[in-house]
Each structure stands twice: as structure tokens, then as C-alpha cells.
Amino acid sequence: MNAADLRLPVDVPSTALFTDRYELTMLQAALRSGTADRRSVFEVFTRRLPEGRRYGVVAGTGRVLDAVENFRFDSGVLDFLAAQRIVDEPTLAWLADYRFRGDIRGYPEGEVYFPGSPILRVEGTFAEAVLLETVILSILNHDSAVAAAASRMAVAAGDRPLIEMGARRTHELAAVAAARAAYVGGFTSTSDLAAGFRYSIPTVGTSAHAFTLLHDSERDAFTAQVDSLGGGTTLLVDTYDVTEAVRAAVEIAGPELGAVRIDSGDLLLLAHRVRQQLDDLGATKTKIVVTSDLDEYAIASLAAAPVDAYGVGTQLVTGSGHPTCSMVYKLVARADEAGPDAPLRPVAKKSMGGKTSIGGRKWAARRPDAAGVAEAEVVGTGAVPPELADHQLIVELVRGGEVVAREPLDAVRDRHAAARAGLPLSATQLSRGEPVLPTEYL
């Protein structure tokens, strides 16, 4: 099944207009001045993590690969650019033939990152590489923000499943990407059907208060739900009185009732009370799902409560206070003349204001200590020291315009869990602190 065939806008049929206008006008000026074909290296990195965060999570790389493949200017787009006089005729002709033919390397998706980590590196002519800036940053900044929040929530939840329920709290297509990023960060499932469709993430659902209110009584609603969906369903028990609802739920579904959901009130207190009641009624295997504006701290505070699963919405899809990362896409090296073999020269902005960056094409490695635990993120521009050769982080993603590193989402999710497990223990403390690894520049 192909999402494009369905005209469902979760695939990326054409991504060329997800682009700031200045990328195209810079292209036009560079074509005119003869600098457009200078070989160039752009790197994506952040200058800092969100305040207090211990690590970042690279997410969206797979979506970047889709976006690069589908970055084409068809006639409709070209007509628009012409009608709006955004670029001149020679530039339109150049765009009509555009496809990215360069190379992309970067941290594999799911890896953790730190300030200065060269998360993605795009090499090609200036012209072909500059165009990709906006869409690459959109994807990585959004998806990595959600994945970072998801990862912290996954740590807080331990072995308990996490259900992504945030679709209603974010843009309808951002929701699909958010469900994907949440899965990378450690979530178990999503409520969002489009995410199930597009990325094969397991979907789950319970019931809303509206369903109870629709029926003449809560018992009628529970009966209707169990009759239709079976005793393994999850009944929502906080529309009226929780104790009464739990009694009715077990009476109607039997002790084999799958789960009850609590969506309001003092979740800690209610979870204990409901667990006791369920056990007294013989429903010892009936699970308790809690929802209601949870974040990683609320999840952690329920660690000792008899909760079996968490549903998380708002705080997940908004990055738990940090809805975007501060990744930038910077030219770090370029040739003095056109041609694939011209030597590269490091370049960097040199003005005041803290926005300077380090020129030169970089490698990155994560140095382990004697016990095998990561102790530093090492970033350099020269030769890789032999002792770091086996600890390099950057992999090949696109070679000569062809994607070479597609992978299943489960592999990405596993990589993230492994990368996080390789960090010092303090990485998973929820409290605010410095990045858990220092970044060293060689």
C-alpha cells in the first residue's frame, strides 16, 4: 500500500516548496556570479541543548531522506515561481533539472547528540546543497524535539508501555511525525491512525467521555463497548463516580476486563484505590491506564503506583517545554572554484553575538572510558586519532544522490535505547543539569 496512491498527505510527494524564499534567490545570485558550482559542505548542529537537558536525540533522518529524494521542481511549482517573479528564467531552467546528486552523511537516526555534534553533513555544489536547508532543519528540529521528550518519558516509565496520544494537540501532519519520533524515543504505540498507516506503528485506543454521555447510563455505555469490542477492551471510568464505574465495569465485562482508564483527578490516589477495588473484585489482571496532561515528571511520580500504562499527549508533542531544537545548517567549507576536485577551504561567520561557528568538515567520535561508558563527544576537523577510529559516529546516508541507508523504524528505536544505555547514568536523571558528555574539539 502506498500513501502517495491514496493522495494521503503523509508521504512527501514534492518537498521543493518547503523552502525559504532566500534559498532560491541566493541560488539565482550564485548562478549569476559563477559561484554556484563551488563544492560546499554544510553541517547541521546545535550550539546548545535546551536548558537543563542532558542529551539530545537525533530523529527525523529517515524523513530527511524521503524529503531529499522528493525535492523536485515540477511544472506547477515552476509556474508559481515564475508568476511570482521569485527567480529569473535561467534559475527556473536550472531548477527544472534539479535533483540532489551530492552526498549526505550524519549521525544515524536514534543516536544521542550534544552541543556541536555534527548531526548531518551535506556535500555537493553550493547550489544543490543550499536549497535543502529549510526542509532539513524543519524535519530535524521538530522530530528531534519530540524524540528527546519521548526518551525522557521512556526513562521515567521504565518497563511500562507509553501510548502516544497527542494528535489533537499539534498540527495534523506534525502529529504523524511526532508519533514516529515518539516511537524512536521509546513509546510503544500511538492513537494516531495516520501514523499507523504511514509508519506501521502499533495503534491503540480506549474510549472517550462522549461515548458514556451518549448512552442513557454508564452501564449502558460499558455494555455497548464490551458487546462490540470484547472484554479485553479498556473502559473509561471517570465520567461520573470512579468507584461505581469500576464496580459496573467488572460486573459487565467480567474479571477478564482488559483495562480501565483514569483521565482526571489525583492519579496516584486513584490508581491505588482502583487497583485495590479491581483485586477485591477478582479482576487481578485488569490493567490500569492513566492519562491527563502527563509529562516525564508526572510519570516518574507514579512509579510506585499500580499503573500499567501511560497515555501522553500535549507534553510529548510539544517537546515537554522545548517544542523545537536549535539546529542550524551552516556552510563550513567550500572550494575557491567550481569542479569536484577543487580543494576545500574552511569558512565560518566571524561576527559578534555568539553565533560564530567552527569552520571545516568534521568527524565525530564518542570516547568511552575504561569501563566502556561514554565520557566525551569528540569533534575534530583533521585526521581521526587512531584510538577513536572505532568510535566514530558519522555514517553514510546518501551517496551521489542515492539513498543508501534506509532502515526499519524498529532498528532506529533499538539504536536509541542502546545509545542512551551507553551514556553515564546521570544522563537519565530527570533533574536539570549540564549535558552529560562534554564536547571536546580537536
Added chain:
Amino acid sequence: MNAADLRLPVDVPSTALFTDRYELTMLQAALRSGTADRRSVFEVFTRRLPEGRRYGVVAGTGRVLDAVENFRFDSGVLDFLAAQRIVDEPTLAWLADYRFRGDIRGYPEGEVYFPGSPILRVEGTFAEAVLLETVILSILNHDSAVAAAASRMAVAAGDRPLIEMGARRTHELAAVAAARAAYVGGFTSTSDLAAGFRYSIPTVGTSAHAFTLLHDSERDAFTAQVDSLGGGTTLLVDTYDVTEAVRAAVEIAGPELGAVRIDSGDLLLLAHRVRQQLDDLGATKTKIVVTSDLDEYAIASLAAAPVDAYGVGTQLVTGSGHPTCSMVYKLVARADEAGPDAPLRPVAKKSMGGKTSIGGRKWAARRPDAAGVAEAEVVGTGAVPPELADHQLIVELVRGGEVVAREPLDAVRDRHAAARAGLPLSATQLSRGEPVLPTEYL
């Protein structure tokens, strides 16, 4: 030109899967229990504004109308639902014929709102109305959050133009909706080409540091840009030394240079210094554009500086600290039996935990004081008092499944400006405070 023809995923060809799984399983259970055809009224409202905010801005309504029209289950979607066993055969058959045939009323887009304002009201059978919950909330929660931030920034900017530049800081399609919402809130233009394409919002652009670094010198870069784009272009002057760059810019482009952009450093100080230098060089009409992590407070702090336009990115698309609204979609009334003429009964959740709501289908009016300034948001469930009849807020949007209230985006933008102007003056204070109008329930 039609976005769907271009396969550009900014239109909404099918929105049916932007839906939480439980909407479909509730549908299945209601079909089975015989309650699916009970006439039902759902209302969208918030229980609170983001902390400290004085008013909310309704945005996304036009996108909701698109989404409702395109909420169809085609064979690909149905195959997915069947393969995943999400709903049973009778439900699949029902979905295959689905289109919304009910009525939608609500605040017109661009209006302001307050806690309890019934922003949108969906009436139809339970089955047809419950399905729309997720996508309606996604759109309104996202777009209204961005519009609210935009509106505050527009107040802070006064008559100076505001450029939306946030595409790289949010999901690539959320960016398109964000540019639209920003325009509603008072922004002047966007950098995002897809937003220009889809919504005809004026697009603008300057240049990036990469363009300067690509060339052998800053002067070479400025010459290339002016040669290609003309003297009316905007030159970026903070790659190396600002004073040197401004001198070169005017020398190369002449005193007719369109604008310079400053993207780092102490913007207040630099704006004054650059203005003086431009004037000294005779470039008295050359404008100064500032960018660099601006929010409404930073914009306000530059009110006395010689700044001609602001470019805003991160803080706009993330709602300036509040990236989502807390709008909910609640069943407030329903019939006891199927059929269009069965009387409606108010319903509401009655449990603890602060999530209760007020049952019954509501009207809303904004009561003016003697001077014509709004003094209260009045929400009621009975007859509208005669003195409020001319001040009602709710308009018809969809009648019997047909959209009846499409309007140009400029009309929405004008409505927002007028609605804000009708509020007490303290509405536009940036400082934290209570909602500027109390909500009274009748």
C-alpha cells in the same frame, strides 16, 4: 493552479486518518448498540487561556472546513482499517459511505476568544460528529496558538511589518499552517514558499551567511547579490564586521539599497549605529531589518530603535511559550433516540478533577459597555436576551454538510484586527494578566 494536482501535500486530499483510533471503535460500539444515530451536539472550547494571556485568537477555521469536506474513507484507507482489524465489517461499510452531512457553527476565524467561549459547534448524528474530533482539535489547537503569538507580536510591532521566518523551526507542513495563522494574527509576509503557493501570502527573503561565506570576500558576495537581484535587495551585514559591511553595501548598491539585515549582536545598539551610518552615507531610505530569536518582548524593546521590519521565527511558530491551546471537543447535548427531531438533552461529565464542563447547546455574545468597548463574554444555553441579540458571535459555517462560509484570508486578518481593537485597552498589554474579558454564564 491546484495544489492537489501538484501532489503537493499542503492541501488536504483525505483527512480521514488524522484521527485517533478510539473515534472509530466508539463508532463501532455505537453502531452496534443502536445509539450511533442519536442527534448530538459537540462543542469546542478551552477551560483556560495560557497563563498570563489576555485573549485567544480563533485560527484554523478555514482549514477545518477543508478537512471536513475531505474527510472520506477511500478503498486504501478501508483496506488498512480492515487489515489492522481496527473496526468490524459493518463499520467499514458505514465508513465507505461517510461524508459529514450535519451542521457546523462557530466563531468566525480571526475572532478573539476567552475561557468557555464556544468556538465551534458540530451538530449531527453521534456517529458523523464524533469522527471529526481529532482533526478539528489538531487544526484549531495548532493554528490558534500561533495566531495568538502573532497577534501579540503585531501589537508590539505597531505599524512596522512582521516577516514570518519560522519554517525551519517546526514541522514542514505545520510551517505552512503557521504562516497562515501568523498572517491572520497580523504578520505581513512569510519566507515560506509553500505558504505563498497554498494561501497566496506574500513571500519575502533576504540572504544567509552562507552566501557571503561562499564568495571570496563580503564585497564579492554583495556585488553578486546586487547584480542579480537589484539594488532593492536586502543585504545581510553581520557576517564579519557590521560597520565595514554597511560601508561596502552602500558603496556597491548605491544609496538606493533596499535594506540591510542584522541577525546577531545587540540589536538595539546596532540599529542605532547602522541607521546613523546609513544616513551619513546618504542611504536615508535604506531600511533596517532585524532578526535573531525575536519574541513580542524583544520586538517591544526595539520600539524606539530605528528598525523598519522584524523577522520572527522560533517564537512565532512555537506560540511564544504556548505551542498548543487546550481546546477540547465535548459532547454537550444529545437525543435519547435516533432521528432528526428527537429533543436534545444536555449532558456533561460530572467527575472530580476540574475537567467538568457545562452541558447544553450554547450561544455566545460579547457585551459592549456604553462606549462600545467589550466588557464581557456572555455564554448561555437558553434564549438569547434581546439586548445581546445584535452582539452574537456564532455564525453558520457548514449547513447539511455543505460549507457556506468560505472567505479570503485578508477578510480573516481584518476581522482579527477589528476584534482586537474592540477589546479594552489592557488587552494589548504584553505583561501577564487575567483574561481581559470575564466570561459570564447565563
